[in-house]
Amino acid sequence: MSEKKLYNALGLIIDPYYDKNLAELDSIKIFNIENDIVDIKIALGNKTKDQEQVKLEIAKLVKITFSYKGVKIEVIDSDRKALIKEEKYIYIGIASGKGGVGKSNVTANLAVAFNRLGIKTGVIDADVYGATIPYLFSLPISPLDVTDDDKIIPANKEGVQVVSTEFFMPEDKPVLWRGPMLGKLLTHYFNEVAWENETKLILIDLPPGTGDIALDIKEYVPTSKMIIVTTPSLSASHVAIKAGLAAQEMNHDIIGVIENMSYFYDAEHKKYHYLLGEGGGKKVAEKLETELLIQLPMQENSDKIYENNHMNAKMFLALADRIKKILEL
Numbered sequence: 001m002s003e004k005k006l007y008n009a010l011g012l013i014i015d016p017y018y019d020k021n022l023a024e025l026d027s028i029k030i031f032n033i034e035n036d037i038v039d040i041k042i043a044l045g046n047k048t049k050d051q052e053q054v055k056l057e058i059a060k061l062v063k064i065t066f067s068y069k070g071v072k073i074e075v076i077d078s079d080r081k082a083l084i085k086e087e088k089y090i091y092i093g094i095a096s097g098k099g100g101v102g103k104s105n106v107t108a109n110l111a112v113a114f115n116r117l118g119i120k121t122g123v124i125d126a127d128v129y130g131a132t133i134p135y136l137f138s139l140p141i142s143p144l145d146v147t148d149d150d151k152i153i154p155a156n157k158e159g160v161q162v163v164s165t166e167f168f169m170p171e172d173k174p175v176l177w178r179g180p181m182l183g184k185l186l187t188h189y190f191n192e193v194a195w196e197n198e199t200k201l202i203l204i205d206l207p208p209g210t211g212d213i214a215l216d217i218k219e220y221v222p223t224s225k226m227i228i229v230t231t232p233s234l235s236a237s238h239v240a241i242k243a244g245l246a247a248q249e250m251n252h253d254i255i256g257v258i259e260n261m262s263y264f265y266d267a268e269h270k271k272y273h274y275l276l277g278e279g280g281g282k283k284v285a286e287k288l289e290t291e292l293l294i295q296l297p298m299q300e301n302s303d304k305i306y307e308n309n310h311m312n313a314k315m316f317l318a319l320a321d322r323i324k325k326i327l328e329l
């Protein structure tokens with residue numbers, strides 16, 4: 001009887017990694033008691049600190065509350081694939097290193113291009129400090145609805161499904177406040193979004209930087225891939241290389257490099273102007289031993305989704321098609 005009670009009580013312990021209890025997550029894989037020693041084999045999220053917390057809770061319950069002599073706890077499967085249902089999607093992080101290189105613009109327009117190719121795509125705007133995706137899509141800023149089982153229903157524009165921290169951030173809160181909120185929100189974005197049926201790709205607009213969240217995605221989606229955005233300039237490419245190398249160290253598979261704002265084409269005089277220099281994208285691709293996927297021109301009024309017949313829209317279609325082939329979609 002007490003065995004059953006202990007098993008039930010163990011099931012109520014929360015795995016902070018998923019913010020769900022062990023019973024819901026079906027985490028207890030083996031539960032055996034012999035000679036007053038409880039033997040537990042358990043599948044947990046991949047974060048050491050969270051694992052230690054769960055182990056401590058288990059030990060307290062077994063030894064103090066239920067007075068067993070001893071407990072053996074083994075984490076047998078920290079692979080979240082089995083636990084996160086959304087692994088059916090391909091997640092692609094769009095990273096840049098330096099801010100302002102057009103990462104959000106690329107993410108939004110690439111998502112539209114994938115949809116135009118018939119590949120249903122969602123966007124997670126994880127750039128808390130410069131969340132621009134909702135504005136690029138002209139979406140109203142208000143909290144998104146949730147389903148009966150508490151999943152976030154993405155906003156939808158141009159066939160692209162969008163979730164953004166911006167929808168949930170009170171306007172008057174300072175930017176500093178956003179950091180602590182981020183982990184919590186990201187956990188939701190990777191577990192609790194009601195993406196439409198047949199969604200294949202999820203693009204993640206990452207905050208600029210070479211560390212923290214950009215790389216932490218691995219914590220949420222072990223299989224996520226990366227695209228690095230840079231401009232041709234030395235300063236941007238230098239930081240992009242750092243971001244890419246750090247991502248590779250975390251075993252992220254880098255699909256390739258996008259060079260944005262590569263040149264300005266003066267149609268009247270039929271002349272190309274390389275305003276930000278040349279060669280940044282090529283250099284990043286070489287260093288990371290990956291492909292320079294495309295060089296996108298500078299455009300006036302680029303804070304938008306390009307119309308179907310716009311030159312940049314055509315280039316984004318070609319880019320989406322290239323990525324589709326690389327991913328064998």
Ligand SMILES: Nc1ncnc2c1ncn2[C@@H]1O[C@H](COP(=O)(O)OP(=O)(O)OP(=O)(O)O)[C@@H](O)[C@H]1O
Pocket residue numbers: 096098099100101102103104105106127130131132207208260261296297298299300301302303304
């Ligand atoms: N191809 C382009 N031609 C001209 N301007 C561009 C181009 N791409 C982006 N921009 C402009 O550059 C600015 C920065 O773009 P965006 O917000 O997409 O960059 P970002 O890398 O996501 O920046 P952050 O990470 O700081 O949010 C915007 O004003 C955008 O309109």
